[in-house]
Each structure stands twice: as C-alpha cells, then as structure tokens.
Amino acid sequence: MVRLSAPVLAALGLFANKAFGALEVNLDDPESIKKAAAQVAEDLLTFYHGDEPGWVPGILPGPPPDGDYYWWQGGAMWGTLLDYRHNTGDTQYDDMITTAMLHQAGDDRDYLPSNWSASMGNDDQAFWALSAMLATEIGYTDPPEDQPQWAALAQAVFHEQTSEDRRVPSGRCKWGLRWQVYSTNNGYDYINTIANACYFNIGSRLARYFHNETYAELATKTWDLIDRLGYISDKWDVYDGAHLPDCTDLNKAQFSYNAAMLLQGAAFMYNYTDGAQIWKDRVDNLVDRMIEIFFPAPARIAFEPSCEYQQCNSDMESFKGFTHRWMGTTMQVAPHTKEKILPVLKQSTAGAVKQCTGGNNGRFCGFHWTSGVWDGDTGASQQMNVLGALVSLLAPDVPAPLTKDNGGTSKGNVNAGSNEAKLPTFAPITSGDKVGAGIVTALIIAGSLSAFAWMSLD
Structure with missing residues (x-):
C-alpha cells in the first residue's frame, strides 16, 4: 500500500481540499462508521515512518526535539489500530502492527529496551503491554513460536512491575508503583495514578484471561492502594498522583485516561468476579463521574x-x-453500562467528526472537539483520538475479549520478565563524551521543565 506523508499532502494542498473534503459519516450506520474509521486510520499512518528505510519500526518520530512523540505513544498507536482491526475487520495493517510490536519488545521480551532507559516510566512500559494484552484478547494472529508471544509479553511487564525494586518499600506510600523505572530518572519519587492504574488494569485482564486468582489479588491490592492514598475522591474524582515521602501533596489535576484506565480494569474485575457488587458499584460510580467531568453537559x-x-x-x-x-x-x-455510555460516546464522536475538516486533504482532525471547527492542529494523537471515538461506537456489537478457555490462543509464560530493572552499562567516558553529555543534559533539563510543569497544577 502506498501512503502519502503529511509533507507530501501539504504539497498537494492547492487542489486536495477540492478533491476530498471533510470527513463524513452517518453514526447510525456501522458501515459508514467503518468507512470513516478507515480514512482516519489512513491519515493517522501518514505520521508513521517506521516501515520506511532508515527509520525504526514501532515508534513515532521523536522524542523531542527530534519529533513530537515519546516511545510509549507508538505502543498506544498499535493498541488503537488493534481495536480498529477488531471492530471493523480491516486486516490490511497486520504486518505493520506485528513487526512494530515485536521490534520494540527488547532483548528480554519485556518492553524494556535499553535505548529508552533515560525516559522509561512504568506507564510507558505498560502501554506496550496493554497493546500486547489487547492482541491476546482479540485473538490477533500469534507470532511465530520463536518470537515473543502476546500474553507472555503482558505477563513479563506485570511480573517486573510487581517486583520490590519498582515499589516504595515503607511508609504511607508502601507498595506504590513509582512513575519512573530507574532511580536516575526525574520523577522517580512521583507515585502517580497512571502507572498504578496501568498495573491494576493489566492485572485484572490477566486474571480474567488465565482465570488466575493471584493476578486478581494483586489488582485488588493496587486498587486499594490508589483509594487509600486519596487518588480517588469521595465524589469519584480521579487525581493525578503525589510525591514521596508520604504522598500527601496531592496533585488534583484530572485527566480522562487516569479514570478510564481504572474504569476498564474495574469492568474486567466485575466480569471476572461474575458481577460482584463491589466492582459493579465502582464501575457505575466511575462511569457517572467521568461523564460529568470529561463529557460535560x-x-x-x-x-x-x-x-x-x-x-x-x-x-x-x-x-x-x-x-x-x-x-x-x-x-x-x-x-449493563451500555445504556449510559453509548449515547455519550455517540454525541462525543459527532463533535469529534464535525471538526475533521483540516489539513491538505480536508479531513484531518484537531484536538478541540467542543468548538465544532478544526483548530489548525494536526498530529498522530489527534487522529488516534477520532479513530478511537469511531471504533468505540462499534464495540458493543463485536465479540467480547477472549480468555484462554473461550477461544484465546496466545500462550503465556509464568516466568516471563526479569527479576529486576537493570540500568544499561556503557563504555568508559572520555573527555569528549563529557562535553557532549553536558549539551544533552541541558536539553533534557529544558525538556523536563516543560514536561513537569503540568504536574504542579492544582
């Protein structure tokens, strides 16, 4: 398949708008949704070059200043495309997805490649595991036997993140999963919701897939930790996290993916426990508050x-x-959540599609959906957003996630993952290296200042 890159599309801008036009879809017609989703997926992949000579498979261009995207966002994109594949039946990107997800698995088959250690967060590693878990649950084509298997990749990440070297050893935050994997990384003292929510989510899904109570117990332990630290309020607001030593400087910024990650994990626990009331209550309360906060009336x-x-x-x-x-x-x-969720997702998707009138083919999407007009901003994230919105409307009518007992074929490995996170070793440092390191350090510090600024929001 030939794909035009964003710069090439820009060069065609004088006539592209006339030839194509805004993204059009009838949200009451599944076939129309699939057609629109295919267009959004095609436009999304104009930002990916990992299948081209000289580029690295699996990742989007970056990280800054070399491009807009961090390593984890590649993993997130493959998860989006796996959901697209499952909900539409479009398999044309299978080779690309498989190549990408296996290439980034790393030497230890645990999504911890050493070349990304300087910015490796537990949540970054987890986002690739989430995509591997999704591949497991949708019955995605298994890799050759000599390659890492999807379920085993998810297990490897979960097992490593269970180990003590990733966690707070004592005090009020005891057993909290740190944001960063390595102690040399800024943010190692931040115990944030997304890292712990990812761990909870993967654990709940492994419990259901393998029907394994140990995974369920660890997932429940993590929910209890998040709740005990006050990251979930009495009103079911989900906050971003807090710092060591005692996790009391609560960052009350609310981001939808924190709550959504907890919601999906709680829904898997509800399913695994055959509808236990405690998990039903958690699911229902999160749904109600998420709609109120992130889909405002x-x-x-x-x-x-x-x-x-x-x-x-x-x-x-x-x-x-x-x-x-x-x-x-x-x-x-x-x-039982469909009655509340689906109408909201449909209204939201309508708003999303309405502003997909940008770029040089007239259908690229922006970020600000509530305005109803394209905001002039394009990128892989914006395309992933609208693709995710479209395929979410198809979710109730496609098969539910598999388990190993009802059609799942992906093989697990109870020994997957290493026992500890080891920093990569390097050759002896020369005086020239020190000069270069100073420049790199300055760039990292400058980037960190902007990356960490949002964490101070209250």
Whole structure:
C-alpha cells in the first residue's frame, strides 16, 4: 500500500481540499462508521515512518526535539489500530502492527529496551503491554513460536512491575508503583495514578484471561492502594498522583485516561468476579463521574478540563481516544453500562467528526472537539483520538475479549520478565563524551521543565 506523508499532502494542498473534503459519516450506520474509521486510520499512518528505510519500526518520530512523540505513544498507536482491526475487520495493517510490536519488545521480551532507559516510566512500559494484552484478547494472529508471544509479553511487564525494586518499600506510600523505572530518572519519587492504574488494569485482564486468582489479588491490592492514598475522591474524582515521602501533596489535576484506565480494569474485575457488587458499584460510580467531568453537559463531547483551556502537551492530546476506547471495552465486559455510555460516546464522536475538516486533504482532525471547527492542529494523537471515538461506537456489537478457555490462543509464560530493572552499562567516558553529555543534559533539563510543569497544577 502506498501512503502519502503529511509533507507530501501539504504539497498537494492547492487542489486536495477540492478533491476530498471533510470527513463524513452517518453514526447510525456501522458501515459508514467503518468507512470513516478507515480514512482516519489512513491519515493517522501518514505520521508513521517506521516501515520506511532508515527509520525504526514501532515508534513515532521523536522524542523531542527530534519529533513530537515519546516511545510509549507508538505502543498506544498499535493498541488503537488493534481495536480498529477488531471492530471493523480491516486486516490490511497486520504486518505493520506485528513487526512494530515485536521490534520494540527488547532483548528480554519485556518492553524494556535499553535505548529508552533515560525516559522509561512504568506507564510507558505498560502501554506496550496493554497493546500486547489487547492482541491476546482479540485473538490477533500469534507470532511465530520463536518470537515473543502476546500474553507472555503482558505477563513479563506485570511480573517486573510487581517486583520490590519498582515499589516504595515503607511508609504511607508502601507498595506504590513509582512513575519512573530507574532511580536516575526525574520523577522517580512521583507515585502517580497512571502507572498504578496501568498495573491494576493489566492485572485484572490477566486474571480474567488465565482465570488466575493471584493476578486478581494483586489488582485488588493496587486498587486499594490508589483509594487509600486519596487518588480517588469521595465524589469519584480521579487525581493525578503525589510525591514521596508520604504522598500527601496531592496533585488534583484530572485527566480522562487516569479514570478510564481504572474504569476498564474495574469492568474486567466485575466480569471476572461474575458481577460482584463491589466492582459493579465502582464501575457505575466511575462511569457517572467521568461523564460529568470529561463529557460535560449539555454537549457531552470529550474535554480535558485540566489543560484544554491552556495548552495540552503531546501526551495529553491523546487521552480522548483512549477514554473512548476503554469505555467501549467496558460496555463489552460490563454490558449493563451500555445504556449510559453509548449515547455519550455517540454525541462525543459527532463533535469529534464535525471538526475533521483540516489539513491538505480536508479531513484531518484537531484536538478541540467542543468548538465544532478544526483548530489548525494536526498530529498522530489527534487522529488516534477520532479513530478511537469511531471504533468505540462499534464495540458493543463485536465479540467480547477472549480468555484462554473461550477461544484465546496466545500462550503465556509464568516466568516471563526479569527479576529486576537493570540500568544499561556503557563504555568508559572520555573527555569528549563529557562535553557532549553536558549539551544533552541541558536539553533534557529544558525538556523536563516543560514536561513537569503540568504536574504542579492544582
């Protein structure tokens, strides 16, 4: 398949708008939704070059300043395309997806490649595991036997993140999963919701897939930790996290993907426990509060209240699509939620599609959905968002996630993952290296200042 890159499309801009036009879809017609989703997926992949000579398979261009995207966002994109594949039946990207996800698995088959250690967060590693877990659950084509298997990759990440070297050893935050994997990374002292929510989510899904109570117990232990630290309020607001030593400086910024990650995991626990009331209550309360906060009345269009009025960074610009997708899965494993969730997702998707009138083919999407007009901003995150929104509407009518006992073929490995996170070793440092390191350090510090600024929001 020949794909035109964004720069090439720009060169064709004089006539592209006349030839194509805005993204059009009838949200009451599944076939129309699939057709629109195919167009959005095609446009999304204009930002990916990993299948071209000289580029690295699996990742989007970056990280800054070399491009807009961090390593984890590649993993998130493959998860989005796997949901697209499952919900539409379009398999044309299978070779690309498989190549990408296996290439980034790393030497230890645990999504911890050493060349990304300088910015490796537990949540970054987990996002690739989430995509591997999704591949497991949708019955995606298994890799050759000599290659890493999807279920085993998810297990490897979960097992490593269970180990003590990733966690707080004592005090009020005991057993909290740190944001960063390595102690040399900024943010190692931040115990944030997304890292712990990812761990909870993967654990709940492994419990259901393998029907394994140990995974369920670890998932429940993590929910209890998040709740005990006050990251979930009495009103079911989900906050971003807090710092060591005691996790009391609560960052009350609310981002939709934190709540959505917890919601999807809770829905899997509800399903695994055959509808236990405690998990039903958690699912229902999260759904109600998420709709109120992230799909505000009367429009019910996805909105990020903690940054949208200011400037969402490239990470935050991808949250709406995740939220749509994970609410879509929630309807599959906790079907009673469909009555509340589906109408909201439909209204939100209508708002999303309405502003897909940009770029040089006239159908690229922006980030601000509530305005109804394209905001002039394009990127992989914006395309992932709208693709996630479209496929979420198809979720109730496709098969629910598989287990090993009802059609799942992906093989697990109880010994997957290493016992500890080891920093990569390097050759002896020369005086020339020190000069270069100083320049790199300055760049990292400059980038960190902007990356960490949002964490101070209250």
